[in-house]
Amino acid sequence: MKPPDFDYVAPTSVDGAIKALGSDSEAKVLAGGQSLIPLLAFRLAGPSLLVDLARVDGLDHITDQGDRLVIGAMTRQRRVERDPLVANRCPLLAESLRHVGHPQIRSQGTIGGSVAHADPAAELPGVVLALGGRVHVTGPAGDRTIESEELFQGFLSTSIADGEILTAVEVPASGPRTGWSVVEVARRPGDYALCGALCQLQLDDAGAVMGVHLGLIGVGDRPMRAHAVEAAVLAGANPADAAELAPDGLSPSSDVHASSDYRLHLATVTSRRALTQALERAA
Amino acid sequence: MTTHPITVEVNGVAYERSVSPRLLLSDFLRHELHLTGTHVGCEHGVCGACTVQFNGEGVRSCLLFAVQADGSTIKTVEGLANGDSLHPLQEAFSAAHALQCGFCTPGFLMAIDSMLDQLSTMSEAEIREALSGNICRCTGYQGIVEAVQATVASLQQEGR
Numbered sequence: 328m329k330p331p332d333f334d335y336v337a338p339t340s341v342d343g344a345i346k347a348l349g350s351d352s353e354a355k356v357l358a359g360g361q362s363l364i365p366l367l368a369f370r371l372a373g374p375s376l377l378v379d380l381a382r383v384d385g386l387d388h389i390t391d392q393g394d395r396l397v398i399g400a401m402t403r404q405r406r407v408e409r410d411p412l413v414a415n416r417c418p419l420l421a422e423s424l425r426h427v428g429h430p431q432i433r434s435q436g437t438i439g440g441s442v443a444h445a446d447p448a449a450e451l452p453g454v455v456l457a458l459g460g461r462v463h464v465t466g467p468a469g470d471r472t473i474e475s476e477e478l479f480q481g482f483l484s485t486s487i488a489d490g491e492i493l494t495a496v497e498v499p500a501s502g503p504r505t506g507w508s509v510v511e512v513a514r515r516p517g518d519y520a521l522c523g524a525l526c527q528l529q530l531d532d533a534g535a536v537m538g539v540h541l542g543l544i545g546v547g548d549r550p551m552r553a554h555a556v557e558a559a560v561l562a563g564a565n566p567a568d569a570a571e572l573a574p575d576g577l578s579p580s581s582d583v584h585a586s587s588d589y590r591l592h593l594a595t596v597t598s599r600r601a602l603t604q605a606l607e608r609a610a
Numbered sequence: 611m612t613t614h615p616i617t618v619e620v621n622g623v624a625y626e627r628s629v630s631p632r633l634l635l636s637d638f639l640r641h642e643l644h645l646t647g648t649h650v651g652c653e654h655g656v657c658g659a660c661t662v663q664f665n666g667e668g669v670r671s672c673l674l675f676a677v678q679a680d681g682s683t684i685k686t687v688e689g690l691a692n693g694d695s696l697h698p699l700q701e702a703f704s705a706a707h708a709l710q711c712g713f714c715t716p717g718f719l720m721a722i723d724s725m726l727d728q729l730s731t732m733s734e735a736e737i738r739e740a741l742s743g744n745i746c747r748c749t750g751y752q753g754i755v756e757a758v759q760a761t762v763a764s765l766q767q768e769g770r
Binding site: 328329330331332333334335337357360361364365367368369377379381405428429430431432434435515516517 | 612614630631632634637652653654655658661664667668669670672673674675677678680721724725739740742743
């Protein structure tokens with residue numbers, strides 16, 4: 328369980344990090360390391376160079392940009408979880424963090440690291456997708472942003488190119504009369520969910536749903552957005568009826584933890600519970 | 611591979627060493643500094659036995675390389691007691707029979723000590739969830755939860 332040999336560099340600027348990353352075709356970015364280091368321990372990854380972003384200036388921040396929150400890639404999950412601005416402006420993100428691993432994982436794990444790792448059962452990629460967020464990346468050719476629906480390309484893979492570094496995650500700030508909910512079914516607290524539903528919705532002055540975001544995790548090779556359920560809710564369906572549409576377009580694989588059918592069942596159950604709780608909180 | 615010089619403060623003592631990048635913080639503490647109170651269980655971030663405090667926060671020392679710890683302040687279980695007088699949490703573990711074989715105990719102590727403020731407002735169910743990052747195969751957790759509750763109560767009585 329000892330990691331293989333590798334070289335290590337801890338640059339202090341984004342430019343320095345990109346140069347280091349470009350200097351070695353087998354280089355990997357090290358953020359919080361809470362997913363990467365186990366992969367190294369199991370020798371499932373064998374980079375020749377780790378580029379540690381922990382000392383890079385300007386990647387640890389939570390910035391209120393009015394209608395959006397921008398969170399630096401190296402901001403530790405525990406900080407975001409405890410941040411009053413996040414609790415106020417993006418309650419879905421704040422609540423989802425309590426489901427990420429354990430406190431000892433979140434104190435070292437980062438927002439950007441989790442999103443870039445793109446585990447299909449992880450909460451943070453699911454939140455970014457559900458809310459229609461985006462990520463900022465910088466590479467040798469300069470800066471660009473990637474919309475969440477373009478970001479997640481499959482199991483542990485994103486459209487962030489080789490040599491690029493994720494520098495910030497951006498999520499829309501919530502408006503008035505917003506409700507949210509994170510519902511997961513997992514064997515133990517802190518485990519990856521067999522299935523989880525991440526919901527945020529907003530009511531208009533008359534109390535009707537004017538916007539709804541529902542993301543599902545653990546039911547595919549990437550986080551999924553439950554468009555059919557969202558459309559039904561917007562058309563006036565109640566949570567139970569709308570949630571019946573959650574399995575639409577999903578084909579989760581079976582594994583030792585749960586069968587495909589059971590995961591589809593959980594997609595309906597978690598969606599219903601999440602919609603119900605989000606509606607209660609918005610009211 | 612080249613080694614990297616690091617400076618760390620562990621339990622109030624400054625150390626300078628040169629480390630290989632692949633050296634885990636858990637192995638650095640045990641093999642280089644001979645602080646063997648930090649236990650290594652699964653070595654891939656699941657069991658929590660290797661929990662230490664890193665700049666005041668509980669972390670798994672098997673999920674951190676020593677080279678990342680350059681410039682940091684670390685507290686291990688050896689830093690918990692004050693000389694021969696045990697920390698109130700250690701006293702509570704003893705009184706509540708919160709350990710049997712003791713292998714997981716250093717990890718539990720360092721995790722709980724890093725969360726005492728938050729634990730003081732938690733229900734029993736919430737305490738159990740907060741401790742879910744640490745695995746104990748002997749006690750069934752009841753004594754551990756009782757030790758947390760007793761510690762929190764005694765610290766509140768002292769007005770801390």
